[in-house]
Amino acid sequence: MQNPKKIAVVGSGLVGTLLAIYLKKRGHTVHVYDRSPDIRKINFTGRSINLVLSDRGVKALRDVGLDEEVLGIGIPVEKRAIHTGVDTVNEQFYGKDGEVIYSLSRGLLNRKMVDLAEKAGVEFFFEEKVWDVDLTTATISIGESERGEWKTRDYDLTFGADGAFSRIRHKMQRQSMFNYSQEFLNIGYKELNIPANADGTHKLDKNSLHIWPRGNFMLMALANLDGSFTCTLFMPHDGENSFESLKTKEQLVDFFANHFPDTEAVIPNLVEDFFKNPTSYLVTMKCFPWTFSDKVALIGDACHAIVPFYGHGMNAGFEDITVLEQMMEQYGDDWANLLNDYENSRKPNADAIAELSYRNFLEMSSKTADANFLLQKKIEKWFSDKHPELWVPLYSRVTFSHQPYAEALAIGDRQNEIMQEVLKMENIVENWNSEKVENKILELLKA
Amino acid sequence: MQNPKKIAVVGSGLVGTLLAIYLKKRGHTVHVYDRSPDIRKINFTGRSINLVLSDRGVKALRDVGLDEEVLGIGIPVEKRAIHTGVDTVNEQFYGKDGEVIYSLSRGLLNRKMVDLAEKAGVEFFFEEKVWDVDLTTATISIGESERGEWKTRDYDLTFGADGAFSRIRHKMQRQSMFNYSQEFLNIGYKELNIPANADGTHKLDKNSLHIWPRGNFMLMALANLDGSFTCTLFMPHDGENSFESLKTKEQLVDFFANHFPDTEAVIPNLVEDFFKNPTSYLVTMKCFPWTFSDKVALIGDACHAIVPFYGHGMNAGFEDITVLEQMMEQYGDDWANLLNDYENSRKPNADAIAELSYRNFLEMSSKTADANFLLQKKIEKWFSDKHPELWVPLYSRVTFSHQPYAEALAIGDRQNEIMQEVLKMENIVENWNSEKVENKILELLKA
Numbered sequence: 001m002q003n004p005k006k007i008a009v010v011g012s013g014l015v016g017t018l019l020a021i022y023l024k025k026r027g028h029t030v031h032v033y034d035r036s037p038d039i040r041k042i043n044f045t046g047r048s049i050n051l052v053l054s055d056r057g058v059k060a061l062r063d064v065g066l067d068e069e070v071l072g073i074g075i076p077v078e079k080r081a082i083h084t085g086v087d088t089v090n091e092q093f094y095g096k097d098g099e100v101i102y103s104l105s106r107g108l109l110n111r112k113m114v115d116l117a118e119k120a121g122v123e124f125f126f127e128e129k130v131w132d133v134d135l136t137t138a139t140i141s142i143g144e145s146e147r148g149e150w151k152t153r154d155y156d157l158t159f160g161a162d163g164a165f166s167r168i169r170h171k172m173q174r175q176s177m178f179n180y181s182q183e184f185l186n187i188g189y190k191e192l193n194i195p196a197n198a199d200g201t202h203k204l205d206k207n208s209l210h211i212w213p214r215g216n217f218m219l220m221a222l223a224n225l226d227g228s229f230t231c232t233l234f235m236p237h238d239g240e241n242s243f244e245s246l247k248t249k250e251q252l253v254d255f256f257a258n259h260f261p262d263t264e265a266v267i268p269n270l271v272e273d274f275f276k277n278p279t280s281y282l283v284t285m286k287c288f289p290w291t292f293s294d295k296v297a298l299i300g301d302a303c304h305a306i307v308p309f310y311g312h313g314m315n316a317g318f319e320d321i322t323v324l325e326q327m328m329e330q331y332g333d334d335w336a337n338l339l340n341d342y343e344n345s346r347k348p349n350a351d352a353i354a355e356l357s358y359r360n361f362l363e364m365s366s367k368t369a370d371a372n373f374l375l376q377k378k379i380e381k382w383f384s385d386k387h388p389e390l391w392v393p394l395y396s397r398v399t400f401s402h403q404p405y406a407e408a409l410a411i412g413d414r415q416n417e418i419m420q421e422v423l424k425m426e427n428i429v430e431n432w433n434s435e436k437v438e439n440k441i442l443e444l445l446k447a
Numbered sequence: 448m449q450n451p452k453k454i455a456v457v458g459s460g461l462v463g464t465l466l467a468i469y470l471k472k473r474g475h476t477v478h479v480y481d482r483s484p485d486i487r488k489i490n491f492t493g494r495s496i497n498l499v500l501s502d503r504g505v506k507a508l509r510d511v512g513l514d515e516e517v518l519g520i521g522i523p524v525e526k527r528a529i530h531t532g533v534d535t536v537n538e539q540f541y542g543k544d545g546e547v548i549y550s551l552s553r554g555l556l557n558r559k560m561v562d563l564a565e566k567a568g569v570e571f572f573f574e575e576k577v578w579d580v581d582l583t584t585a586t587i588s589i590g591e592s593e594r595g596e597w598k599t600r601d602y603d604l605t606f607g608a609d610g611a612f613s614r615i616r617h618k619m620q621r622q623s624m625f626n627y628s629q630e631f632l633n634i635g636y637k638e639l640n641i642p643a644n645a646d647g648t649h650k651l652d653k654n655s656l657h658i659w660p661r662g663n664f665m666l667m668a669l670a671n672l673d674g675s676f677t678c679t680l681f682m683p684h685d686g687e688n689s690f691e692s693l694k695t696k697e698q699l700v701d702f703f704a705n706h707f708p709d710t711e712a713v714i715p716n717l718v719e720d721f722f723k724n725p726t727s728y729l730v731t732m733k734c735f736p737w738t739f740s741d742k743v744a745l746i747g748d749a750c751h752a753i754v755p756f757y758g759h760g761m762n763a764g765f766e767d768i769t770v771l772e773q774m775m776e777q778y779g780d781d782w783a784n785l786l787n788d789y790e791n792s793r794k795p796n797a798d799a800i801a802e803l804s805y806r807n808f809l810e811m812s813s814k815t816a817d818a819n820f821l822l823q824k825k826i827e828k829w830f831s832d833k834h835p836e837l838w839v840p841l842y843s844r845v846t847f848s849h850q851p852y853a854e855a856l857a858i859g860d861r862q863n864e865i866m867q868e869v870l871k872m873e874n875i876v877e878n879w880n881s882e883k884v885e886n887k888i889l890e891l892l893k894a
Contacts, residue, residue, distance in 0.1 A: 147594055173629075176728045177684070181628035182620075237624070281623045 003333050004028050005156040008140055010130045010168055012039070014051075014106075015300030015317035016161035017113035020122040021064055022321055026328060030122045031155075033140070035129040040111045050222040050230045051109060052077070052209075052311030053102040054399045060318035063325065066116055073112065074102030075223045081208035082368050086262050091208070092368070092377065095400045101311065103209075103222040105230075133158050133171050138295040157335065160298045164285050164305035169298055178287065185282040185307060187217075187361065188237045192273050194266045196227025203266045204229060211364055212260050217241050218365040219260055231267065234365065243279045282307045284354050290343040294335035297342070299324070304350035309360035310398065316353045316405070320346055352405035356398060356412075376419050379432050383441055390445060391415070418444040450780050451475050452603040455587055457577045457615055459486070461498075461553075462747030462764035463608035464560035467569040468511055469768055473775060477569045478602075480587070482576040487558045497669040497677045498556060499524070499656075499758030500549040501846045507765035510772065513563055520559065521549030522670045528655035529815050533709050538655070539815070539824065542847045548758065550656075550669040552677075580605050580618050585742040604782065607745045611732050611752035616745055625734065632729040632754060634664075634808065635684045639720050641713045643674025650713045651676060658811055659707050664688050665812040666707055678714065680721075681812065690726050729754045731801050737790040741782035744789070746771070751797035756807035757845065763800050763852070767793055799852035803845060803859075822879060823866050829880050830888055837892060838862070865891040 004027045009016050012034035020030045053074060061067040078100045082090040094101060118124065131150060132141040138158040143150035160168025173180050194203055204210055206223035217235035224230060236242040241259075246252045249271050256263060256270060263270075285305035291297040300317030324342050331338035367373040377393075384391040394412030397403050422428065422440055431437060451474045456463050459481035467477045500521060508514040525547045529537040541548060565571065578597060579588035585605040590597035607615025620627050641650055651657055653670035664682035671677060685691040688706075693699045696718050703710060703717060710717075732752035738744040747764030771789050778785035814820040824840075831838040841859030844850050869875065869887055878884060 177631045179630050181630075183626050183628075184624045 001332075002026055002028070002328060006154075007031070008033060008138070008153070008155040008158040010034075010133075010140070010158065010160050011162035011166075011300075011302070012036075012110075012114060012124060012126070013161065013163060013300070014110055014113055014314050015321065016159075017110070017117045017122075018060060018064075018066075018318060019159060019161055019299060019321050019324075020117045021066070021120045022325055024117070024120045024122050025064060031125060031153075032117070032122055033125045033128045033130050033142070036126065038114070038124070038126045039107065040114060050224070050232075051104040051106050051314055052222070053104055054311065054315050056312075056322070056402060057315040057318040058102075059402060060322045063322065069116065070104075070109065070112065071102060073108050073225060074104045075206055075225065076100040077103050077209050077222070078207050079209070080368065081205060081210045083210060083212045083260075083262060084369050090368075090374070095396050099396070099400050100207075101209075101399060103224070105224055108225070130162075130167055133160075133168050133296055135171065135175075135292040135296050157294065158296050160296065160302045161300050163301045164283060166298065166302035168296065169287060169302050172289075172292060172296065172298070173287070175292075178289065180285075180287045182283055182285045185284075185358075185361070186236050186238070187234050187282055187307075188243055188279045189232050189234045189282065190243070190274065190279050191277050192219075192231040192233060192267055193269060194221060194229035194231055194263075195268065200227045202227050202229065211368060212263070213365050213367075213369040214241075214259050215366050215369075217259075219263065220364075229266075231263075234361070237279070246274070249275075284358060286351065286354060288343070288347055290347070291339035294339060297339050304354060306354045306357040307361065308357070309364055310353065310357040312353050312357060312398070316350065319349075319402075349405040352409040353398075356394075356405065356409055372423065375429065375432060376423060379422060379437065380415070380419065382433050383438065386438065387442075390442075448779075449473055449475070449775060453601075454478070455480060455585070455600070455602040455605040457481075457580075457587070457605065457607050458609035458613075458747075458749070459483075459557075459561060459571060459573070460608065460610060460747070461557055461560055461761050462768065463606075464557070464564045464569075465507060465511075465513075465765060466606060466608055466746060466768050466771070467564045468513070468560075468567045469772055471564070471567045471569050472511060478572060478600075479564070479569055480572045480575045480577050480589070483573065485561070485571070485573045486554065487561060497671070497679075498551040498553050498761055499669070500551055501758065501762050503759075503769070503849060504762040504765040505549075506849060507769045510769065516563065517551075517556065517559065518549060520555050520672060521551045522653055522672065523547040524550050524656050524669070525654050526656070527815065528652060528657045530657060530659040530707075530709060531816050537815075537821070542843050546843070546847050547654075548656075548846060550671070552671055555672070577609070577614055580607075580615050580743055582618065582622075582739040582743050604741065605743050607743070607749045608747050610748045611730060613745065613749035615743065616734060616749050619736075619739060619743065619745070620734070622739075625736070627732075627734045629730055629732045632731075632805075632808070633683050633685070634681050634729055634754075635690055635726045636679050636681045636729065637690070637721065637726050638724050639666075639678040639680060639714055640716060641668060641676035641678055641710075642715065647674045649674050649676065658815060659710070660812050660814075660816040661688075661706050662813050662816075664706075666710065667811075676713075678710075681808070684726070693721070696722075731805060733798065733801060735790070735794055737794070738786035741786060744786050751801060753801045753804040754808065755804070756811055757800065757804040759800050759804060759845070763797065766796075766849075796852040799856040800845075803841075803852065803856055819870060822876065823870060826869060826879050826884065827862070827866065830885065833885065834889075837889075 006029045007023055009020050009030060009032045012032050016032055020032050023030045058067050061070050079094060080092040084090060128142050130140050130142055131146055138155045139152050140158055141150040141152050160166050162168055172178055197203055202223055204221065210221040212219040219231060219233050221229040221231045238244040246255055252271060252274055283305055284307055287303055290303045299320045301313065304316065306313055323346050327338045327342045380393050384393055394408065394415060397408035397411065418441060421444055422437060425437065425440060453476045454470055456467050456477060456479045459479050463479055467479050470477045505514050508517050526541055527539040531537060575589050577587050577589055578593055585602045586599050587605055588597040588599050607613050609615055619625055644650055649670055651668065657668040659666040666678060666680050668676040668678045683689040693702055699718060699721055730752060731754055734750055737750045746767045748760065751763065753760055770793050774785045774789045827840050831840055841855065841862060844855035844858065865888060868891055869884060872884065872887060
């Protein structure tokens with residue numbers, strides 16, 4: 001057991017609340033601060049890509065007995081449904097039989113997590129703005145405005161779970177030797193909506209992640225519990241086929257009729273939603289170190305914000321907690337070494353999922369419609385079925401295993417090199433499932 | 448001519464003062480703000496690697512008639528003097544006959560630049576701390592402390608020339624789509640001193656940049672006007688042979704006796720200076736965009752802070768001004784497009800000199816003592832002398848030309864590939880200046 005500490009968690013998002021539950025279960029006093037009102041008391045709308053929960057996230061929930069409650073509000077998603085043209089849909093299963101990811105509403109999930117944390121004995125302080133943290137004492141400063149009066153609250157340890165624009169990290173960033181980068185994609189996103197049928201059923205297959213891949217832009221749809229789908233349009237901010245280029249109702253309607261003709265029947269409020277909903281930005285944020293002695297630590301998006309194309313933002317944040325829990329088990333009260341080991345073991349994996357997520361935009365928006373890529377996936381699946389012990393596809397390593405992300409990335413790169421060799425073989429389109437191909441892969445795997 | 452504007456320049460360093468002179472010459476009202484006291488009224492000591500001024504910097508000074516005054520306080524440096532062992536010194540000339548760089552004291556130069564700017568009609572506001580800038584109006588906010596009372600001053604345009612930890616950039620950083628990175632090297636530095644002889648002469652050759660390359664650490668010395676040398680010890684912060692490993696007087700004296708035995712006679716105050724002077728950090732900072740409409744622009748270290756190993760920090764900052772001047776000539780009063788073209792044309796070159804500077808630590812600390820590298824340099828020089836129109840060495844492109852840094856880097860990489868091929872030739876050590884080698888290079892250049 002650890003000696004009980006008084007711990008502040010800044011941020012009542014998904015990672016902050018789950019972290020609070022873990023800390024509370026270890027006997028600590030846990031106070032969670034958030035600058036926003038209690039999410040259970042407000043209407044949540046708008047900004048937020050639907051969440052995808054996969055094995056890493058499920059494990060973190062299961063270890064504190066919360067997986068069933070959370071999965072109860074999720075919709076299993078077993079495949080990609082690729083809308084290549086009008087009425088042409090290709091299906092790509094994510095894993096083997098029964099392997100699924102879960103579509104979740106961020107708002108619903110967050111409400112549930114706050115409930116569960118309160119039930120576990122965590123105290124919440126909403127509409128309390130944390131502006132500063134003293135890195136040597138973990139004391140936080142709270143006030144109405146950045147330049148107004150502040151009061152202080154003393155803690156033994158403060159966690160920054162306050163997201164990509166973390167105020168706690170902002171303070172750490174002023175130290176020497178603090179590495180930091182924020183890089184915006186030129187791709188933005190906007191939410192649209194596919195409402196439920198009159199009888200409450202879904203207009204599209206609810207167990208698919210729907211993609212309309214169109215090169216440098218794409219539309220995506222994920223099912224909600226109420227029969228609706230949240231759609232997300234990913235597109236460059238400027239240039240050809242960009243948010244900037246869609247200024248009028250006519251331009252918008254033409255654009256959708258040209259590129260997404262099969263959505264006309266299912267997105268009735270296109271024009272209203274498009275011009276009402278904000279265009280949001282996508283950023284990759286990296287930093288190091290994540291901790292300061294035994295006093296302050298960052299977790300989740302606050303230390304590794306990633307783009308959403310692998311669906312791993314929450315999963316990576318929840319896995320931070322799994323790793324932290326292992327460290328608490330291992331180091332007990334030696335918090336300085338505990339946090340040091342946490343950041344060092346976790347950082348390469350955070351960098352790896354950032355890279356994988358960045359690359360996946362290309363895969364989703366272009367490659368899913370590319371014959372060569374589809375052939376590659378087909379060969380991989382065929383070989384993997386024959387030799388499951390020799391070939392686990394990258395997506396499965398990332399999504400259906402707990403292998404460290406950095407290892408998954410390295411093996412995935414090696415597999416891709418092998419497949420590039422295989423795709424160069426003569427008549428590969430016809431002979432893709434021949435013994436020759438099988439032997440070639442076996443030989444390359446040994447090299 | 449441009450219509451006169453009221454312009455604020457934040458930062459009275461080298462780039463801020465030279466920029467102010469350029470703006471003043473164009474008829475603008477120019478106010479320079481600095482949080483520090485007037486550098487002409489204080490003793491400057493300690494932190495600051497000696498400056499190196501080369502052709503890009505000289506050009507920016509010459510274009511406003513200031514080159515002779517500045518070169519008058521500089522010492523020409525024509526070569527590297529590589530101290531490989533006791534009394535063993537290899538010399539590497541930087542360029543062709545007469546091509547030199549200049550060693551300058553940052554403090555002396557900065558005082559002179561402020562004098563020159565005042566003479567040109569620039570107004571200075573020292574000990575005025577700028578905390579904020581309104582990006583849409585260029586209005587700056589000034590006050591005693593970050594959280595104290597602020598007063599505002601209105602301008603038409605505000606330049607941030609406030610260095611690597613720029614407050615103006617800090618404000619821009621809060622926008623969406625602002626890319627930013629700061630990356631610290633694990634190499635730190637500390638200043639030491641070689642005093643003048645009793646008669647005021649230099650203890651070492653004053654026209655050399657002295658290097659004691661020792662793998663992952665090195666000592667460097669640059670001459671000052673008063674007969675002394677400023678020495679800089681570059682070394683990892685921690686690990687073997689690090690600042691952290693030198694905690695006691697005995698450890699320090701042993702370390703210098705082992706690695707720099709020939710410095711004992713010339714650095715009398717080693718122990719006192721080492722423990723008195725701070726260990727400083729080295730950071731590479733990149734960002735984009737550099738400007739906000741026609742209201743706010745960054746320049747110099749504020750938008751591209753680099754490590755000092757190519758001696759180009761000030762030169763790159765001064766070249767920013769040369770480019771800005773070309774844009775003022777070209778665009779006149781169209782400041783929005785003027786600043787847009789400035790940032791777009793300058794950014795790739797800022798990235799290139801950052802990369803070159805980062806790489807040069809390896810060259811200075813290890814490669815200058817490496818037989819293969821010395822052979823490469825010898826072949827390059829020999830070929831370049833024979834075919835000056837076909838081969839300008841990278842160092843000369845960067846230091847003795849005004850070719851954009853990005854082009855110099857790209858050509859340098861190509862040249863290095865060629866030389867790696869050449870070094871693989873049979874008996875290259877004996878035949879380095881043979882016709883065969885000459886033909887090989889000529890052939891590779893055509894490829």
